[in-house]
Amino acid sequence: MFQEKEVCACIWCKVGENEMSGKLLFGKLWGDHGQEALESAHVCVINATATGTEILKNLVLPGIGAFTIVDGNRVSGEDVGNNPEKLLDNDPSFFNRFNLVVATQLPESTLLRLAEVLWNSNTPLLICRTYGLVGYMRVVIKEHTVVESHPDNMLEDLRLDKPFPELTEHVQDYDLEHMDKKDHSHTPWIVIVAKYLTKWFNEKSEQLPKSYKEKEAFKELIRQGILKNENGTPEDEENFEEAIKNVNTALNRTEVPRGIEELFNDDCCLKLTEQSSSFWILVRALKEFVANEGQGSLPVRGTIPDMIADSSKFIKLQNVYREKAKKDIAAVGSHAAKLLQSLGKAPESISERELKLFCSNAAFLRLVRCRSLAEEHSPNSCSKDAIISHMDNPDSEIVLYLMLRAVNRFYKQHGRYPGVYNYQVEDDIGKLKSCLTGFLQEHGLSVVVKDDYVHEFCRYGAAEPHAVAAFMGGAAAQEVIKVITGQFVIFNNTFIYSGMSQTSATFLL
Amino acid sequence: MADGEEPEKKRRRLEELLADGMAVDGGCGDSADWEGRWNHVKKFLERSGPFTHPDFEPGTQALDFLLSTCKVLVIGAGGLGCELLKNLALSGFRQIHVIDMDTIDVSNLNRQFLFRPKDVGRPKAEVAAEFLNSRIPNCAVVPYFKKIQDMDESFYRQFHIIVCGLDSIIARRWINGMLMSFLHYEDGVLDPSSIIPLIDGGTEGFKGNVRVIIPGMTACVECTLALYPPQVNFPMCTIASMPRLPEHCIEYVRILQWPKEQPFGEGTALDGDDPEHIQWIYQKSLERASQFNIKGVTYRLTQGVVKRIIPAVASTNAVIAAVCATEVFKIATSAYVPLNNYLVFNDVDGLYTYSFEAERKENCPACSQLPQNIEISPSAKLQEILDYLTNNASLQMKSPAITATMYGGNKTLYLQTVASIEERTRPNLSKTLKELGLVDGQELAVADVTTPQTMLFKLHFTT
Numbered sequence: 001m002f003q004e005k006e007v008c009a010c011i012w013c014k015v016g017e018n019e020m021s022g023k024l025l026f027g028k029l030w031g032d033h034g035q036e037a038l039e040s041a042h043v044c045v046i047n048a049t050a051t052g053t054e055i056l057k058n059l060v061l062p063g064i065g066a067f068t069i070v071d072g073n074r075v076s077g078e079d080v081g082n083n084p085e086k087l088l089d090n091d092p093s094f095f096n097r098f099n100l101v102v103a104t105q106l107p108e109s110t111l112l113r114l115a116e117v118l119w120n121s122n123t124p125l126l127i128c129r130t131y132g133l134v135g136y137m138r139v140v141i142k143e144h145t146v147v148e149s150h151p152d153n154m155l156e157d158l159r160l161d162k163p164f165p166e167l168t169e170h171v172q173d174y175d176l177e178h179m180d181k182k183d184h185s186h187t188p189w190i191v192i193v194a195k196y197l198t199k200w201f202n203e204k205s206e207q208l209p210k211s212y213k214e215k216e217a218f219k220e221l222i223r224q225g226i227l228k229n230e231n232g233t234p235e236d237e238e239n240f241e242e243a244i245k246n247v248n249t250a251l252n253r254t255e256v257p258r259g260i261e262e263l264f265n266d267d268c269c270l271k272l273t274e275q276s277s278s279f280w281i282l283v284r285a286l287k288e289f290v291a292n293e294g295q296g297s298l299p300v301r302g303t304i305p306d307m308i309a310d311s312s313k314f315i316k317l318q319n320v321y322r323e324k325a326k327k328d329i330a331a332v333g334s335h336a337a338k339l340l341q342s343l344g345k346a347p348e349s350i351s352e353r354e355l356k357l358f359c360s361n362a363a364f365l366r367l368v369r370c371r372s373l374a375e376e377h378s379p380n381s382c383s384k385d386a387i388i389s390h391m392d393n394p395d396s397e398i399v400l401y402l403m404l405r406a407v408n409r410f411y412k413q414h415g416r417y418p419g420v421y422n423y424q425v426e427d428d429i430g431k432l433k434s435c436l437t438g439f440l441q442e443h444g445l446s447v448v449v450k451d452d453y454v455h456e457f458c459r460y461g462a463a464e465p466h467a468v469a470a471f472m473g474g475a476a477a478q479e480v481i482k483v484i485t486g487q488f489v490i491f492n493n494t495f496i497y498s499g500m501s502q503t504s505a506t507f508l509l
Numbered sequence: 510m511a512d513g514e515e516p517e518k519k520r521r522r523l524e525e526l527l528a529d530g531m532a533v534d535g536g537c538g539d540s541a542d543w544e545g546r547w548n549h550v551k552k553f554l555e556r557s558g559p560f561t562h563p564d565f566e567p568g569t570q571a572l573d574f575l576l577s578t579c580k581v582l583v584i585g586a587g588g589l590g591c592e593l594l595k596n597l598a599l600s601g602f603r604q605i606h607v608i609d610m611d612t613i614d615v616s617n618l619n620r621q622f623l624f625r626p627k628d629v630g631r632p633k634a635e636v637a638a639e640f641l642n643s644r645i646p647n648c649a650v651v652p653y654f655k656k657i658q659d660m661d662e663s664f665y666r667q668f669h670i671i672v673c674g675l676d677s678i679i680a681r682r683w684i685n686g687m688l689m690s691f692l693h694y695e696d697g698v699l700d701p702s703s704i705i706p707l708i709d710g711g712t713e714g715f716k717g718n719v720r721v722i723i724p725g726m727t728a729c730v731e732c733t734l735a736l737y738p739p740q741v742n743f744p745m746c747t748i749a750s751m752p753r754l755p756e757h758c759i760e761y762v763r764i765l766q767w768p769k770e771q772p773f774g775e776g777t778a779l780d781g782d783d784p785e786h787i788q789w790i791y792q793k794s795l796e797r798a799s800q801f802n803i804k805g806v807t808y809r810l811t812q813g814v815v816k817r818i819i820p821a822v823a824s825t826n827a828v829i830a831a832v833c834a835t836e837v838f839k840i841a842t843s844a845y846v847p848l849n850n851y852l853v854f855n856d857v858d859g860l861y862t863y864s865f866e867a868e869r870k871e872n873c874p875a876c877s878q879l880p881q882n883i884e885i886s887p888s889a890k891l892q893e894i895l896d897y898l899t900n901n902a903s904l905q906m907k908s909p910a911i912t913a914t915m916y917g918g919n920k921t922l923y924l925q926t927v928a929s930i931e932e933r934t935r936p937n938l939s940k941t942l943k944e945l946g947l948v949d950g951q952e953l954a955v956a957d958v959t960t961p962q963t964m965l966f967k968l969h970f971t972t
Contacts, residue, residue, distance in 0.1 A: 474831065
């Protein structure tokens with residue numbers, strides 16, 4: 001069988017002899033601990049065509065610890081043991097040693113077998129494929145928990161709506177009415193908002209300013225507090241301007257996010273066992289903190305944004321938040337220790353570092369659970385409704401997924417992919433269409449796929465154009481890094497890229 | 510099979526794999542294209558399809574064009590540039606030119622994969638070209654170790670397509686201005702042969718974007734200047750007297766203490782790669798921080814601040830360069846309709862792309878062919894015009910030089926970039942336009958790093 005091999009001139013080099021480099025360069029992205037996780041990981045990549053080698057390159061460059069390539073296409077006189085099918089036949093436990101398996105350019109039947117083995121051994125699997133101008137990824141992980149999700153738009157945790165006693169005490173020490181000009185202009189805006197909130201409660205309303213009108217009135221109240229010179233014109237007090245600007249976000253209600261509540265009600269949290277991961281034990285400890293010391297709130301995060309203030313005032317204020325955070329962390333820690341004890345686990349199984357990281361990220365914890373590949377493929381459990389609904393737009397990227405399924409079916413029936421040779425294209429269009437129809441019928445998918453897509457997929461002839469492989473190589477590598485470092489959030493569970501329209505979409509199938 | 514602890518071993522293993530792969534494909538002995546080499550590309554060029562560009566005609570001419578005629582310029586041989594070069598070479602492009610003014614730094618090695626530790630110090634463009642030319646048969650990358658501003662019109666005119674992987678907005682605006690200056694209008698109608706498409710990619714951490722610019726037709730870089738927010742630096746008063754963060758302390762030492770104390774000799778510039786320099790900055794930063802009770806100054810942070818290390822990761826560069834290369838391919842072959850015209854990418858939470866059509870600005874200084882007007886009172890000072898040129902969101906000039914044609918000659922009103930002329934012309938800033946002899950309708954010629962062409966502004970006096 002003629003095999004089209006991409007000329008893979010993907011070359012890479014490890015970050016030099018300088019050991020510090022990896023940590024220096026990636027410290028800002030995923031921290032030392034993330035880099036360490038990456039450097040101790042062992043990943044398996046199946047098939048080293050353009051897609052596989054691109055993924056590898058993007059893992060080797062940031063410092064992946066080790067990799068193993070399983071390539072069934074190599075005709076170099078070696079033992080045929082280096083072949084995914086044979087491995088699944090003879091030694092499926094081979095895959096247990098890896099932190100993650102990346103399977104590229106594999107036929108559906110092999111994927112289903114591989115996915116079953118890995119699902120049972122709880123080894124994360126990432127499927128990646130380049131087919132013409134279409135890229136496809138499917139992540140299969142039973143459960144993936146993320147402490148450091150690094151959300152893009154993180155609101156500060158200032159507690160101005162529910163000030164803790166130490167904060168109230170600190171704010172009380174300020175007497176805005178009787179400060180000299182320099183101090184007045186260098187008072188942190190958090191203190192200003194807190195002070196004026198008290199004034200608001202005394203003069204205007206018992207409730208926090210909520211509506212647009214109320215917030216504007218509150219801002220005006222603050223504005224009145226700006227010092228005026230002898231002529232009555234307001235001085236230039238940047239800190240007051242900061243306070244006014246921040247009113248919109250600073251008064252947000254402190255509450256436990258819905259996602260975190262869901263974690264609290266998850267079986268894994270409610271029913272802890274010896275096998276429970278530290279993540280779930282900490283979630284439970286967090287839940288107990290919220291119900292007790294937290295009085296309905298998560299532990300104080302302990303950080304404040306930079307703001308106009310003199311050094312001393314800023315540091316003092318920052319320390320108020322830091323100290324409170326420390327207290328809250330200790331309380332969570334004590335709940336965790338009790339839980340560990342009741343489970344017969346050593347108190348050291350959760351380190352101080354882990355506890356701190358968990359508490360400061362308590363509002364951003366994330367959980368991803370993927371459906372198995374078998375579930376997705378079985379006509380009884382496939383995501384009929386979701387697919388039909390997406391196909392309301394007949395050009396939705398979901399149609400590309402359906403075509404890939406059809407192409408897989410074609411391969412199963414004919415032992416090859418459609419349109420590989422020019423002379424095959426015309427006839428294969430009809431054959432591919434029947435494969436598509438058969439697939440749709442079998443899975444109860446009452447949708448209409450435009451003939452244009454059938455034609456286009458025959459045209460592709462299972463090509464693996466480098467630019468598309470490179471896109472998928474980058475996309476897939478980053479998802480692998482997310483799984484290994486446990487930071488940032490992976491997609492769930494199917495990602496489709498169209499190089500033709502330069503669009504992409506994620507589907508839960 | 511399983512490979513492991515040593516990086517050198519890992520690299521050699523991979524190279525073995527590739528060498529095997531190339532041998533399987535058949536005969537790399539001579540430099541001829543082996544059977545099946547461009548199969549993946551041919552499928553898109555020799556077969557008709559339902560989604561192709563209206564101008565597309567299947568046949569062998571498109572591949573021939575790619576392999577023998579098409580000339581592409583890659584600007585930048587860094588993170589994006591390396592990826593772009595590889596992608597283009599593996600997609601059939603042969604006449605690839607690459608320009609980059611930098612040399613290789615050890616911090617580049619984690620993503621600029623055409624470079625090895627032994628190449629540190631050598632020009633990026635040259636090493637990249639060497640590497641690809643020796644690995645990819647028939648590939649002819651031509652390097653230029655130069656600033657883009659060092660090359661003239663005739664250099665840029667030779668290319669069919671230009672693709673950028675730059676890290677500077679100024680450079681982007683410059684090349685944008687250059688291409689806009691090529692546009693030729695005949696009776697108000699744009700001559701298509703004067704258009705050189707520009708594909709521009711940018712990345713930062715886990716975010717990236719790609720834009721396709723067809724000069725004279727789509728939005729250009731200047732049209733959408735507002736999309737590039739001005740860089741924020743720490744205010745000087747914070748650094749000088751009111752530090753709160755460890756970064757403030759480090760910047761204090763870097764900006765104020767180093768020039769004052771000249772610790773390594775008179776006139777010795779701070780070198781971010783010299784560990785002794787960094788150590789000095791670090792120690793002094795610790796002292797400063799302890800004065801203000803600020804915690805968090807570390808050697809690592811010091812290095813990061815001094816070297817202005819922007820986090821960069823191979824995967825984002827790979828994705829963005831891939832999108833760029835696909836667009837270059839589409840435009841060169843008319844295989845598909847190109848991206849119209851801006852794509853953003855972010856993989857912090859799952860993966861997200863969004864494409865939209867950035868709109869042209871009606872009075873864009875670079876591509877609209879309309880004169881730029883300034884409405885101003887004759888009693889306004891020249892300083893006001895300077896401020897307008899630098900602060901206006903659509904202009905964002907860096908250090909504009911202003912001249913006017915007066916009394917039969919060119920009078921330099923203000924120029925910052927040469928110290929002696931700056932001193933001489935500085936008093937003009939506090940003179941009114943009337944005092945300077947400027948009249949209603951006067952044209953001012955403004956030169957700046959952000960544009961290769963002098964920009965003309967017309968003064969309209971308000972009463």
